[in-house]
Amino acid sequence: MADPEIKSYEPHHESQSAAVTESRPARVALMTVAFTFLGIFLLLPLIIVFNEALAKGVGAYTQSLSDPDARSAIRLTLLVAAISVPLNIVFGISAAWAIAKFEFKGKAFLTTLIDLPFSVSPVISGLVYVLLFGAQGLLGGWLKAHGIVILFAVPGIVLATVFVTFPFVARELIPLMQEQGNGDEEAALSLGANGWQTFWYVTLPNVKWGLLYGVLLCNARAMGEFGAVSVVSGHIRGLTNTMPLHVEILYNEYNAVGAFAVASLLAGLALVTLVLKTLLEMRYGAEIAATRGH
């Protein structure tokens, strides 16, 4: 199998012969255009966030972040993510188990439905809850009579966040678990493990990196969601303002340093997410399903 003759062709095959690549000037030109485009569209927005946040010095920056309204926005964002991400993890694992481990009718349709929130405008994701729970909504009267507050309060913000981040974990786990098949689980079961043990000691270790990958993306979106949350929050300062909503308020009040200071925390979160995501892809590329693009 280790045919030396075939081996000797390898380097030649790897080297880019002139026929299958562009001429050097063309390559340089294409790379220049691509880098200029990326620089203008991706790098500059990122730089300006930190530049504006620190425009009036570090003192003004830390002062903006220690503002009580900013603090409460940070707390609310963490709280909302802490509730909605675990909910979608439980759903994602459950849906992936049902879809990947079993063959049943209507599976493709169910998979399509799970992706539905990605094709709905964030504003509409918020609107559907207003129509359901609002004063004129379908359940509005009943909720009012029972003293339950969902809209313009934390439950509404959590629901809207759960809606927009719904597919992240599931769509990461489904292809991964399908690819891995049922062999390991069947072996565990035949050796006497019960269903729960099989999941905990066999399936979960097999998918942990893919799960982490999905959770990472889910969390980034949960903390950064703007449109859906904006519709259901009611923008009550210090109470129902998440970090992205607080950014908007400060920006519209011409408090650029304050707005960009809070924005810089979100940009930092985005950078950390990207770094972890890249590390996961590099280290565990094979153990994360071959499904990129969201």
Next chain:
Amino acid sequence: MTTAPAQAGWRFRQPSVIPGFGLTLGFSLAYLTLIILIPLSGLLWRSAALGWPEFWAIATDRRTIKALEISFGTAFIAAAVNVVFGTLVAWVLVRYRFPGRRIVDAMVDLPFALPTAVAGIALTTLYAPNGWIGKLLMPLGIKVAYTPLGIVIALVFIGLPFVVRTVQPIMEEIDKEVEEAAATLGASRFQIITRILFPGLAPAIVTGFSLAFARGVGEYGSVIFIAGNLPYKSEIAPLLIVIRLEEYNYPAATAIAAIMLALSFVMLLVVNLAQTWSRKRYG
């Protein structure tokens, strides 16, 4: 028993030794229904309850039509821009080797990770008349911030990773031997790209375009800061929904949302047909 398939008949699911089907499917369906299906059907029910005359009046309101035109028009232009530059970026990332390639590759996902409101204020600050880029464009008479052009800029930012991440894996799979064969048979580089590489990439490019377009149509956070939000000029449909909601005009908000959903659905259908067509023609 030899004709097992015929005797098996219709079955909801194939038998399996693995437990937990009822529990996981039941929970998933219940959760999906509560979080997604009931709220979405509530929207459809409310818009159906409007009755045709009222629905038609809202749909043909000049401001509604303008907002939809702006949303779909700018999203189309932005997706087209992203097809050109996104494919180019994917090509550079797949075919060329340069220092820092890994970092550039990771950066492409920034629009997925950066909250839209942050992108919105950052782009607005860059393209405002006194911003880093706005200042350079001002003498040329180009105004970006607070015009429809600003909307396009924001949607190009938002949509870029959709095209790159759809086209990139297909590019990686291209078998170089086909190119080599074409070259030995005397094809020029231009002929190879247009006759051999592009047809293979066309379905992925169409998918990337449609994903970027669909995302752009619904985008709200990054656009409202840079758009200027002038009715009839730079007011996008999602913003009009929010404005109607703030006026407690629930019927109008519902109707516009239903129209957006319907248009997006039709669009997805068209894209699917286009894909089937391109796969038949080039595949």
